[in-house]
Amino acid sequence: MIKIENLVKKYDSFTALGGVSLEFKDGEVVGLLGPNGAGKTTLLRILVGFMKPTDGEVEIEGMDIKKPMLEQKIKSKIGYLPELAPLYEDMLVSEYLEFVGKMQGVAPDEIDKRVKEIISKCGLAEKKNAEIGTLSKGYRQRVGIAQALIHNPKIVILDEPTTGLDPNQRIEIRDLIKEIGKDRTVILSSHILSEVQSTCSRVIIINKGKIVADGSPEDLEKTGKGAAVINMEVDTLESNLIERLRSVAGVDSVKNEGNKIMIETEKEKDVRAEIAEITVESGAGLLMLERKQTSLEDVFINLTHNENE
Amino acid sequence: MNRIAILAKKELNSYFNSPLGYIVGSVFLVASGWIFMQSFFIYELASMRSFFSMMPIILIFILPAVTMSSWAEEKRSGTVEVLLTLPLENIQAVLAKFFSAFAFLSVLLIMTFFIPLMLIKIGEPDRGVIFAGYLGTLFLGAAYISIGLWVSSIVKNQITAFILSLVVIFGFYIVGSSMLLDSLPPLAVYVGENLSLSTHFNSILRGVLSLKDLIYYISVVIFFLFLNARAVGEKNWR
Numbered sequence: 137m138i139k140i141e142n143l144v145k146k147y148d149s150f151t152a153l154g155g156v157s158l159e160f161k162d163g164e165v166v167g168l169l170g171p172n173g174a175g176k177t178t179l180l181r182i183l184v185g186f187m188k189p190t191d192g193e194v195e196i197e198g199m200d201i202k203k204p205m206l207e208q209k210i211k212s213k214i215g216y217l218p219e220l221a222p223l224y225e226d227m228l229v230s231e232y233l234e235f236v237g238k239m240q241g242v243a244p245d246e247i248d249k250r251v252k253e254i255i256s257k258c259g260l261a262e263k264k265n266a267e268i269g270t271l272s273k274g275y276r277q278r279v280g281i282a283q284a285l286i287h288n289p290k291i292v293i294l295d296e297p298t299t300g301l302d303p304n305q306r307i308e309i310r311d312l313i314k315e316i317g318k319d320r321t322v323i324l325s326s327h328i329l330s331e332v333q334s335t336c337s338r339v340i341i342i343n344k345g346k347i348v349a350d351g352s353p354e355d356l357e358k359t360g361k362g363a364a365v366i367n368m369e370v371d372t373l374e375s376n377l378i379e380r381l382r383s384v385a386g387v388d389s390v391k392n393e394g395n396k397i398m399i400e401t402e403k404e405k406d407v408r409a410e411i412a413e414i415t416v417e418s419g420a421g422l423l424m425l426e427r428k429q430t431s432l433e434d435v436f437i438n439l440t441h442n443e444n445e
Numbered sequence: 446m447n448r449i450a451i452l453a454k455k456e457l458n459s460y461f462n463s464p465l466g467y468i469v470g471s472v473f474l475v476a477s478g479w480i481f482m483q484s485f486f487i488y489e490l491a492s493m494r495s496f497f498s499m500m501p502i503i504l505i506f507i508l509p510a511v512t513m514s515s516w517a518e519e520k521r522s523g524t525v526e527v528l529l530t531l532p533l534e535n536i537q538a539v540l541a542k543f544f545s546a547f548a549f550l551s552v553l554l555i556m557t558f559f560i561p562l563m564l565i566k567i568g569e570p571d572r573g574v575i576f577a578g579y580l581g582t583l584f585l586g587a588a589y590i591s592i593g594l595w596v597s598s599i600v601k602n603q604i605t606a607f608i609l610s611l612v613v614i615f616g617f618y619i620v621g622s623s624m625l626l627d628s629l630p631p632l633a634v635y636v637g638e639n640l641s642l643s644t645h646f647n648s649i650l651r652g653v654l655s656l657k658d659l660i661y662y663i664s665v666v667i668f669f670l671f672l673n674a675r676a677v678g679e680k681n682w683r
Contacts (some may be wrong), residue, residue, distance in 0.1 A: 154676050184530045208532040222523030226462050227455075238451045239531045281528070 137162055137182065138291070138321070141322050143192035145178050152178040154345040155192070162290075165317035165334030168325040171342075171440050176325040177219055179342070180295050183323070184216045195315040197290070213239055215284030217293040221276050223267035223390035229260055229279055232268060233286055240287035250286060258312060278312070285316060292316060294324040298331055307400040308333050309434075339432070343440040356435050365428045366399040366408060371421035380414050395423075448533050449541045456515075458547035466509070466549070471596035473507045473553050480502070481560055491568025493560060497650050501618060501643055504582075504589055509610035511549055512593030515542045517606045529677070536674040542594055543587075543670060550586045553581060574652040581649030584662040587643055589614050591669035598676040617642045617665075 138160040152175045160166055168176045181187040182194060183205060197213055199206045205365055224232055232250045242250050255264050258278045263271060268279060275326055277297060285402040297313065298306045313335050316322060326332050332339055333353045341356070342351040349356055370377070373395050381390045381397070386405035391398045401407055415422050448572050460466035477496060480503075484495035519525035536595070561627060564570040591612040619625055621641020626634045638644045645658040 181526075186526055186530050208534070211530060211532040214530070216527075218523060218526040218530075220523060222525075222527060224455075224459070224524055226459055235451065235455050236527075236531070239448055239533065241532065291619070 137195075137197060138323075139193070139195040141193040143179070143182065143194060143301070144191045145175075145182060145187065146188045153182075153189075153344050154241045156342075156345070156347055158340065158347065158350075160321055161321060162321055163319070164338055165322045165336045166324070166338045167336035168323065168340050168342060169327065169329065169332050169435045169436060171327060172326075174342045174440070175345040176342055177295055178345075180216075180293050180323070181233070182326060184214055185211050185231070185291055212287065213290050215287065215289035215292045217277075217280040217284045217292075217294045217297060220299070221280035223276060223279055223283075225267070227273075228265055228437060229266045229268060230255065232279065234283055236283045237286040240289075242287050250288075254286050257285070257315075261306070273300055274302070274308070277301060277305070281309070281316075283311060290346055291321045291323070294322065296325055296327075297326065298326065298334040302421075306331070324364060329436055333432055341439055348439045349435065353432055357432050364401050364403050366411065367403060367424070367428065368397045368399065368411065368422070368425050370395050370397065370415060371420075371423055372420040374420055377415060377418045377420060380418065381411060384410055384414065402423055447532075449537050449544070451554075452528075452533070452538065452541035453545040453548070456542055457548050460511070460549045462544070469507055469510045470556070474556055475504065476503050477557055478560070482498070484507045491564045491570040493564070493570065494576050495559065496557075497582065500578075500582045501585060501646055504586055505614050505618065507553075508546070508550065508589040509588060509593045509596075509607045509614065511546050512542075512590055512597055512610065513603045513606040513647055515546070515594050516595070516598040516673075517600055517603045520601050525677075535677045536670075539594065539598075539670050539677060542656075543590060543666075546590045546594065547583075547587055550584065550590065550646055552583060571652070572576075574650075577649055578653045579652055580654065581646055581658075584649070584659060585642060585646050587663040588617075588662050588669075591666040591673070592617070595669045595673040595676065598673045614642070619643070643675060 137276055138158075140156060140158040143153055143156040143158075144151070156175075156179065157386075168179065173330050178187065182189050182201075183196070185201060189201075194201045196210050197348060199210050201210060201401050204325065224235075230251055233254060234247055237247050237250055238244070242445070255261055258281055260275070260282060263275055263355065266275075268276065271279065281294065281297065284294065294313070298309050300308060310331065313322060314322065317335070324336070325330075337352060339349070339356055340347055373392065378390050378392060378397070381387060381399060384407055386402045386407050388400040388402065390400075399411065406427065408425060412422055447619045476501070481493065481496040486491075516525070519528060529535070561570065561575050563574075564575075565572075592614050593606070596610040596613060597606040600609060618641065620637045621639075621644035626637050629637070639661070645661045648655065649658055651670075
C-alpha cells in the first residue's frame with residue numbers, strides 16, 4: 137500500500153509535481169501515463185527514494201519516506217527499473233543479478249537458487265554468461281526487470297519498461313509484466329497507450345505535474361468527449377449529400393476530404409442505418425461505413441493537449 | 446558493513462576487468478621502476494629514497510585515472526540510479542568506492558616489492574625507512590583517492606574528472622613548496638606548509654612517523670569523503 141498526499145517537487149523555478157495525491161493498493165498493476173516531461177519519472181524517483189520531495193507526504197507500507205531510519209527498509213521492499221535500463225556494462229548477466237541480490241539482502245545460501253529462478257522467469261537462460269554490454273535492447277530490458285525482481289519485492293516500479301523495443305520484444309515484456317503483476321504491486325510509466333491498456337488494471341494520466349485522470353482503462357474511455365465518429369466512403373459525392381447528412385438528428389458535424397466523409401455523432405446514438413439510407417437515396421454508391429468509439433488515445437490527447445494550450 | 450564489502454568487491458573487480466586498470470598499473474610500475482633503477486645504478490646506494498620521493502608526483506597522474514570513473518561514469522550511464530536505490534546509505538557507497546580504489550593502490554604497491562627484496566639481497570638498506578616509505582605512500586594515496594572520488598562525484602565526464610582531480614591534488618601538493626612560500630609572510634608559510642600534502646609526506650620519508658602527519662592525512666580523507674557523500678546526496682544531476 138502506497139499513500140501519497142499533496143506531493144510537490146520543484147527544480148529551481150520549475151514545478152515537476154504540483155500537489156499529487158494518490159493511493160496504490162496492494163496487488164494493483166498501475167500505468168502512469170503522460171507526455172514527456174509530465175512528471176512521471178520524478179514521481180517514481182521519489183517513491184524509490186532517489187529524490188527527496190519538496191513538500192508532501194509519502195507512506196510506503198505504512199512507513200514515512202522522510203524518516204531516515206526507515207529509508208533502507210523501504211528501499212528493500214521495492215524493486216526498481218530506471219528509465220533506459222542503466223546497467224553495469226562490464227558485468228556478466230548472472231554476476232550482475234547476484235550482485236544486486238546480495239546488495240538487496242538475499243541470504244548467501246539462497247542467492248544461487250534465486251538467480252537461477254529469475255533468469256528462467258525473465259527468459260535470460262541463453263544469455264546468463266553474456267557480458268551485459270553486448271546484449272540487445274530487449275535483453276537489457278529483461279536484465280533490468282530481473283534485477284528489480286531478484287529480492288522478490290512487494291512493490292515493483294518500472295520506468296518506461298518498453299521504450300525503444302521492437303513490437304515483438306514489447307509483447308514479450310508486456311507478458312512478463314502481466315506475469316509479475318499477479319502477486320505484487322506494479323507501477324509502470326509509459327507514453328504508449330496500448331501498452332498501458334493491455335497490462336494495467338488502473339491508469340493514471342498525469343500532465344504538467346498534476347493528475348488529470350485516474351481509473352480503469354474502460355472507465356477512462358467512457359469519460360471521453362462523449363462522441364463517436366463515423367467514417368464513410370462513397371464513389372461519387374452528390375452536392376447536397378453533405379447538407380442532408382448534417383440535418384440528421386444526433387449528428388454534430390460532417391467533414392469531407394474528396395469522397396471520404398467523417399461524421400461526428402453523439403455517443404449513445406447509432407445513426408449508421410439512417411446515414412446509409414440517405415447516402416444511397418442521393419444516388420451515391422456506398423463503399424464503406426464504420427463507427428468508432430473514442431479510444432483511450434483520444435482521452436489522453438484531449439486531457440493532455442488542452443492543458444498544454 | 447557487509448554491503449560495503451559486496452560493493453567494494455564489485456568495484457575492485459571492475460578495475461581488473463577493464464583495460465584501464467591494466468594500463469594504469471603498467472604505467473605505474475614502469476615509471477616507478479625506471480625512476481628507481483636510474484638512481485640505483487648511478488649512485489649505487491641500497492636505498493629507496495629516490496623511489497619514494499617521486500611517489501607524490503607519479504601518483505598525481507596515476508590515482509586520478511583510477512578514481513575518475515567512480516562516480517562520473519555512474520552518472521553518465523545512469524547506473525547511479527540503480528546504485529542509490531539499493532538499500533545502502535550514501536556514505537556506505539562512498540566508503541565502498543574508497544576502499545576498492547585503496548585496495549587497487551595497495552596491489553600496485555605490492556607489485557613493487559621486488560625492489561626492497563632485491564635491495565635486502567644485495568645490500569643492507571634501512572628497513573625502517575622503507576617501511577615508513579610504503580606506509581606514507583599509502584596515506585598519501587588515500588588522500589589523493591578521496592580527493593579524486595569527490596571530484597568524480599561533482600562532474601559528469603571522466604576526462605573532466607581526471608584533469609580536475611589532477612589540478613586539485615597538484616594544488617594541495619604545491620602549497621607547501623618553498624618556491625611558492627618564500628616570498629610570503631610567516632603565517633601564510635605556516636598554513637601552506639601544514640595544508641600541503643607534500644610537507645607531511647617528506648617528514649614520513651625521513652623515517653619519522655609522527656602522529657601529526659597521520660592525523661593530517663586521515664583528516665583529509667575524512668573531509669573529502671564527507672564532501673563526496675554530500676555531493677552524492679544532493680543528486681544535482683537529472
